[in-house]
Amino acid sequence: MNVTMRILLRSLMVSAWFVLLTFPVLCVKVAARQHTVTVLWERAVGMFAVMIGCSLLWMWYFHRKEHGAESGSSAVSSALAGFSEKWHGLTSNRVFSSSGMGVLLAVGVLLPLVGSMYQTTIFANAFLYVMLALGLNIAVGIAGQLVLGYAAFYAIGAYAYGLLNQYFGLGFWVCLPLGGLLAALAGLLLGFPVLRLQGDYLAIVTLGFGEIVRLLLNNLRDITGGSQGVASIPRPAFFMELSAEQSMNYMYYLTFAAMLVTIVVVARLKNSRVGLALQALRDDEIASEAMGIDLRTVKLQAFALGSCWAGFAGVLLAARINFISPASFTFMDSAMVLSMVVLGGMGSISGVVVAALVLTLAPEYLRAFSEYRMLLFGALMVLMMIFRPQGLIPSRKRAYSPAGAASGSAEGGRA
């Protein structure tokens, strides 16, 4: 058929072009010592074959998507849609959702008793990222304010504990609220000048803010210790002396509890008058202002509520690893947290939690592929954006039960 020929021809050309582009890098082996240049033809042929395969699959998919009546029903996306459908079915069923939460809780509580210290550590780290992702989800997912320098707030929390402890001897429990508060204040500080900015411009300013904070931490050597960082930050006190492993577990449980609190609070914030106003801000600023929403208050709320979680997470991080330096708060970290929000589904609580866990745990358990980690990560993001831009588990509409609605209370609010 004509279409088949066209697809075939295009795949051939795409593959040839790909091999041509990558040839100098992947197929020419230069041994400088021996002054020899070998061309790996078999590798080029192999790549050509693989590319043709991939490209055919790709075009076949889009051909079907465009022409098939069952447009969205490709295997992958229908499986995902089914998954999120089921997920919502599960979570909207009260018995199931509470027992599901119970299982998660049990797993979280039992993990340090069953797993190794290594596993406890990586899970504690994953929980911190869940907190970060949920916090950023308030600003980006719910309120639609694109913040690119989120790691700065994380750093502010961590340094709040590190420095307040070093200079004033303040303990963990004093610094935990202080770290959150300082991060929220920093959020407000950033919020004021960007009140009038939207979209790309806001992203650029917040990106700059992230860099400024990192550079300040790096260069205010007398105060922050520069790139040497702050060392020997104490663990939070407990009623008795703890061994190294016990104190590790103690930190794990603290982080776990903090994550649970974050999930509950962010979910409640989202489903409230404040959360509704934040969503209105995301949808249409002019209309929200005309409907009686004070843009200034709501935007500042979005920034403060979003950044305070990074502050809490920062304090927890400093307490757990005992050492912080500006290298832990780079743009890569901000981008990572943002990817969790996007991958999970903007504004979706459960989606963001799942995405944060997957994106932090997968690299740990896939150490074998560690060289290709970023490659796989990039490919995953590209595929997600093409096939499922709404995220793993899209944000669910909240269920309301108006007094007058006949069918109201029994069903969920999903249309």
Next chain:
Amino acid sequence: MNRNAAHPVLRVSSLSRNFGGLRALNDVDLDIRAGEIVALIGPNGAGKTTFFNCVTGIYVPTEGDVFACRPGMETPVRLNGMKPFRITELGLARTFQNIRLFPSMTVLENVMIGRHCRTKAGILGAILRDGRTRAEEQDSVDRAYDLLRELNLAEHWKEEARNLPYGAQRRLEIARALATEPFLLLLDEPAAGMNPQETLELKELVLELREKFRLSVLLIEHDMGMVMSLSDRIFVMEYGSRIAAGTPEEIRHNPEVIRAYLGESDNA
């Protein structure tokens, strides 16, 4: 007439607005008495929407005054330079010429946003979900649903606003505006894009809502049939200035208005 004895709900005097060298509004006067439906008409680009934006706080007037007075209130409030959300709080609610709903939110949630300025729950209430917060929220939900029923939108309450048919989206904008408990409703071309049947229904709806919610209405509209049969008084604008004001009958025969709309046969 005791209507005339009280302050007008909206009094605009010599309102002007410049955009750089362009004078979009020039010395416009307008007043609306309690319970009146007033139409603002004029050719495209006459400055009607600019006038709306000056009254609702989106633009700050260059010169002139805008005073609003809720029926029963002693002294009028000067609106110049007030933020849009304050003006809405005061009791002026508007719709938009190009529909501006919150597309990704449900129909019910759209109306609930209108309740925002009449409710109080803050961050702490949201986190604790105490009895007062929950009661207030349920009250918002119920009132929003009642408004939807009022505007024949109740069956759509769970749908996303972007999926509504066009006419329903226009009605939803009105429902959302009513949720802010206004005394003056400002409608910017509510019948745009509607067929004659829908326009007729809209007219009935506006009359009904005026009675039910004791509203005064200011509307911009191009559909002359609707304007002539609906409004108590009409103001006509051209090139940023007011060229006529009066009852529909007076406007129909006003030579200035006819010239503005049909052009002048210049054979003198």
